[in-house]
Structure formats: structure tokens, C-alpha cells
Amino acid sequence: MAFTCGMPSISVQVRLLLVIAISTCFLITELAVGFKTHSLALIADAFHYTGDLLSFVIAYLAQKVQQLSSHISSLSSYASSSPLSSYSAS
Ligand SMILES: [Zn+2]
Numbered sequence: 769m770a771f772t773c774g775m776p777s778i779s780v781q782v783r784l785l786l787v788i789a790i791s792t793c794f795l796i797t798e799l800a801v802g803f804k805t806h807s808l809a810l811i812a813d814a815f816h817y818t819g820d821l822l823s824f825v826i827a828y829l830a831q832k833v834q835q836l837s838s839h840i841s842s843l844s845s846y847a848s849s850s851p852l853s854s855y856s857a858s
Contacts, residue, residue: 780831781828781831781832781835784824784827784828784831785828787824788821788824788825788828791817791820791821791824792821794817795814795817795818795821798810798811798813798814798817799811799814802814
């Protein structure tokens, strides 16, 4: 399902991938600048950001699992449908 909000329709998975890509760039930049300038604040924030990035990855994987499980359940309901159950469902 896509949330539009007046913007072009982009799926949740594509949005999560964009967030993961941008966050990865931000994390690498923060780590590089933090170690280059010996800024403990930047390094600490980069490690904090690692947790955020991990949560985005988990959200993306949850979306994939949900998509896969709904696909499998639709396949299994199609395969296990008997004439009686299809009659009672209609
Ligand atoms: Zn955070």
C-alpha cells in the first residue's frame, strides 16, 4: 500500500530503501568527519545513528516478511480450497 499525501505514489519499501541509503551516507560522513576532527560528539552520534539505521533495516525486513507471508497465504488458501469450502465462502 502506498501513502500519497499529495506526493507521487512511492511504496513503503522504496521509501525505506531511500531512508536506509541516505542514513548510510550520513553515518559514513559523520564517522569520517568525526575521526578526522577527533570530535567525540560526532563519533558518539554516529554510533547512535547506527541504532537508528538498524531499526530502518528491521522495518524493511519486516515489510518483506509481511509481503512474503501474504503471498504464501494467498497461495496456500488457493491450493487447499475444496469445493465445499469455496462453496461456503461464496
Ligand atoms: Zn536516533
